[in-house]
């Protein structure tokens with residue numbers, strides 16, 4: 429489904445959302461969430477309206493390009509009409525399909541992959557073994573640049589206790605374990621004996637197997653059994669997407685001040701930007717991305733690395 433967005437600079441974003449929802453709600457479906465976001469569904473498509481501190485963010489979606497243009501037009505006209513005290517510039521991005529969005533051009537991706545500290549033989553062989561054993565499922569493995577990032581962040585936090593949610597064949601596990609401070613431990617959570625057993629020989633070859641405490645169980649059960657103390661120095665979330673909000677919450681409350689939680693796949697292949705995608709995992713990730721932005725316990729940044737990586741640091 430095509431979608432387009434517009435960021436409209438204004439000091440009155442929340443007021444416009446309320447006005448549009450109230451006015452257009454007389455003739456079409458329009459609703460307001462408790463936190464002030466509006467959704468307006470006209471016959472040709474839907475527009476979501478999100479107030480930000482200095483702007484109004486619009487996302488329009490429709491079944492085809494012509495319908496999308498009609499949604500954009502009706503919302504733009506109403507918005508401009510309500511803005512009696514200022515002149516609004518409503519400039520829409522070109523239409524895209526969120527499911528086909530490529531945050532980074534392939535040529536840039538290649539360049540990035542060619543310009544990080546190279547993976548060593550052990551990681552390279554683990555990646556090859558994963559491709560052989562898992563075939564198409566091998567895409568679940570993090571990329572080599574993400575691996576370098578994880579080792580670097582683990583070192584930067586001088587981590588002595590790390591948590592990983594989503595081991596698969598253990599590439600990210602190895603990257604985190606390598607970055608741990610002397611005596612450090614990594615609690616690695618997964619539900620699959622089959623996938624995780626592929627990683628163990630590589631952890632042993634790298635000399636880090638004794639730092640890794642692998643727990644085969646639903647990660648939420650493992651996390652909830654941890655002390656409710658701020659004991660975690662760094663955590664990496666890369667498992668079932670519907671549970672990301674629950675993983676984030678269990679982890680962030682246990683992060684020590686200065687500790688990091690890193691989340692992979694926060695773009696969901698671009699679908700998180702496109703309101704046409706409404707499966708549980710899309711809705712959960714969208715909400716979580718908003719929640720982290722507004723979470724006063726952390727400072728957070730979202731990076732366009734692969735499928736989107738968020739790093740949040742506990743204040």
Ligand SMILES: C[S@@+](CC[C@H](N)C(=O)[O-])C[C@H]1O[C@@H](n2cnc3c(N)ncnc32)[C@H](O)[C@@H]1O
Nearest residue numbers: 568569570594595596600618619646647667668
């Ligand atoms: C994307 S893969 C992880 C990739 C891994 N980080 C890497 O670098 O290779 C997701 C993993 O989450 C695991 N998983 C799915 N649901 C889970 C759950 N409820 N609890 C723990 N692990 C889960 C899957 O078995 C799978 O191995």
